[in-house]
Amino acid sequence: MKQDNGYNPLTPEEEYVIVHKGTERPFTGEYVKNTREGVYVCKRCEAPLYRSSDQFDAHCGWPSFDDEIEGAVKRIPDADGLRTEIVCAKCGAHLGHVFLGEGFTPKNTRHCVNSISMKFIPSVNKTLKKAYMACGCFWGAEYYFMKAAGVKHTAVGFMGGHVEHPTYEQVCRKNTGHLETTEIEYDSTRISYEDLVKLFFEIHDFTQADGQGPDIGPQYLSCLFYANPEEKAIAEKYIGILESKGYRVATMLKPVSTFWKAENYHQQYYEHKGDRPYCHRYRKIFD
Structure with missing residues (x-):
């Protein structure tokens, strides 16, 4: 629900960056390595800011763009004269800073933007679909799903519980009913739901009934959330x-419900950490 001024309400973390001109830690933002097609809008007022076609990887730890949507971004020289701040031209929300002359692209411009200052609106694509799968710690599960050919984007969060907007801390108390879940957005012309189901079973111990590996608790149980009768079948x-084949399968089947996205520091955790999962490993089961 928007506030009286027409702006979206902000979390304390969003307010720190957008209002008080803070900076999120490098390589922790949601959109650092986003490769989907679409448009980025201001988190506070939803004014369009950047097109995905202008995004590039500057290996700096923050989303980078070499151009903005015309008239969307205002440049303000910092008081020390060393840098130039960029803000949303409509509401003044702090975005980050702009740098010139670095030679990353022919436009010689880099808008260094905090992910938390933006919201991504993906382009409509009928071949893109989503699947929801829970198989233990979502850090390790996402590590394998995001590397599958045809998977365009992943996010981790919670599904299946009775508490709205659960936090990681709440879920860890083991009384919200949620399972740690990976949201998988995939190109159905390159990978099928059936392929994802096979991968799901091949990256975790689906026979374990009390958690996954050393992670014990109801939030770590194995579950396939189906969106329709075809996925269930x-x-x-x-x-x-x-x-x-002789396995005693502990995996549950449940209908898809609301997916509550986890905090930003959980997203693409092992990608940012530069490490491998301790509780998941791949083993081929199906021909």
Whole structure:
């Protein structure tokens, strides 16, 4: 719900950057390595700011753009004269800083923007679909899903519980009913839901009934959330195949419900950390 001034309400973390001109830690923002097509808008007023086609990887730890949507961004020289701040031209929200002459692209411009200052609106694409899968600690699960060919984007969060807008701390108390879940956005012309189900079973111990590896608790249980009868039938098919191989499958099947995205520091955790999961590993099961 928007405030009386027409702006979206901000979390304390968003207010720190957008209002008080803070900076999020490098390589922690949601959009550092976003490769989806779409438009970035201001988190506070939703004015369009940048097109994904102008984004590039400057290896600096923050989303970088070599151009803005015309008239969307205002430049303000810092008081010390060393840098130039960029703000939303409509509401004045702090975005980051702009740098010239670095030679990254032919436009010789780099808008260094805090992810938390923006919201991404993906382009409509009928071949893009989403799947929701829970198989233990979402850090490790996402590590494998995001590397699959045809997967365009992943996010981690919570599904299946009874508390709205749960925090990681609340879920860890083991009484919200949520499971740590990965949201997988994939190009259905390159990878199928069936392929994702097979990968799901191949990256975790689906026979464990009390958690996953050393992570014990209800939030770590194995579950496939199905969006329609077709997805449910595919999940049941592979559970049947596994049972015919002698496995005792502990994976639950539940209908998709609200996906609550986890805090930013959980997103693409191992990608930012430069490490590998301790609780997940890949092993081929299906031909």
